[in-house]
Amino acid sequence: MAAEHDRGGGRKIIVKSAEQISIMQEANQIVAQTLSMLEKTIDVGVTTWDLDQLAERNCLHHKAKPAFKGYRGFPGSLCVSVNEEVVHGIPSRKKKLKNGDIVSIDFGVLYRGYYGDSAITVPVGTVGDRVARLLAVTKESLERGIAQAREGNRVGDISQAVQNYVEAEGFAIVRQFVGHGIGTSLHEAPEIPNFYQGETTQRLLPGMVLAIEPMVNMGTHKVKVLRDGWTVITDDLLPSAHYEHSVAVTEGEPLVLSLRSG
Numbered sequence: 437m438a439a440e441h442d443r444g445g446g447r448k449i450i451v452k453s454a455e456q457i458s459i460m461q462e463a464n465q466i467v468a469q470t471l472s473m474l475e476k477t478i479d480v481g482v483t484t485w486d487l488d489q490l491a492e493r494n495c496l497h498h499k500a501k502p503a504f505k506g507y508r509g510f511p512g513s514l515c516v517s518v519n520e521e522v523v524h525g526i527p528s529r530k531k532k533l534k535n536g537d538i539v540s541i542d543f544g545v546l547y548r549g550y551y552g553d554s555a556i557t558v559p560v561g562t563v564g565d566r567v568a569r570l571l572a573v574t575k576e577s578l579e580r581g582i583a584q585a586r587e588g589n590r591v592g593d594i595s596q597a598v599q600n601y602v603e604a605e606g607f608a609i610v611r612q613f614v615g616h617g618i619g620t621s622l623h624e625a626p627e628i629p630n631f632y633q634g635e636t637t638q639r640l641l642p643g644m645v646l647a648i649e650p651m652v653n654m655g656t657h658k659v660k661v662l663r664d665g666w667t668v669i670t671d672d673l674l675p676s677a678h679y680e681h682s683v684a685v686t687e688g689e690p691l692v693l694s695l696r697s698g
């Protein structure tokens with residue numbers, strides 16, 4: 437789940453111990469395994485409600501709690517956002533996936549007191565070339581952001597790596613929603629915007645855990661929230677993609693806690 441930009445300024449950053457990061461890795465591996473299961477299930481005719489129920493059952497099976505259900509009143513366990521929906525789509529029995537759709541699935545769990553959070557965008561059947569490119573660029577932009585999650589860098593190095601790549605590819609970065617720190621709360625400081633914020637952003641320290649989550653639009657970067665209070669859609673109704681990993685900053689290489697096998 438993404439954080440609303442400029443809602444949480446000034447909160448204290450909570451650095452995690454190696455033991456805490458190890459629990460967060462377990463939490464995020466439940467998320468990763470659930471996303472892999474959902475990816476295999478996504479097909480023409482499947483409803484977004486089916487995906488929500490599968491995610492919830494798998495999570496409970498692993499003795500974890502779905503993190504989004506009831507978060508500020510969100511009604512589902514899974515955020516499922518189709519085509520022009522950017523993030524925070526509400527699962528629905530009425531919403532059947534069609535050939536050529538793209539579906540962003542964003543899942544979070546609470547496990548042994550810590551949160552995990554990760555997202556992927558999956559094509560349904562055969563998608564057009566430009567849509568396939570949108571997915572590939574969004575995924576690669578996340579990798580470029582993660583590569584900057586190093587001791588001594590700043591949050592802005594992550595933001596710029598994502599933005600520069602996405603815009604060079606002719607797509608647009610969502611500004612109204614951003615990544616976030618994560619730990620015993622789903623959304624902690626600092627914010628991780630996917631766009632340039634000026635010189636003096638937070639310095640990255642070992643033990644910080646960051647949910648990095650580029651939301652990339654094919655057309656305008658502008659988005660709006662539907663009257664359900666949750667679903668974020670693109671202003672021009674062109675498609676949007678979303679990938680997210682929870683990443684620990686270490687003294688060496690970034691540790692992707694929600695890394696999926698295969």
Ligand code: MG
Pocket residue numbers: 437438542543544553554555680
């Ligand atoms: Mg998320």
Ligand code: MG
Pocket residue numbers: 437438439553615616647649680
């Ligand atoms: Mg998130």
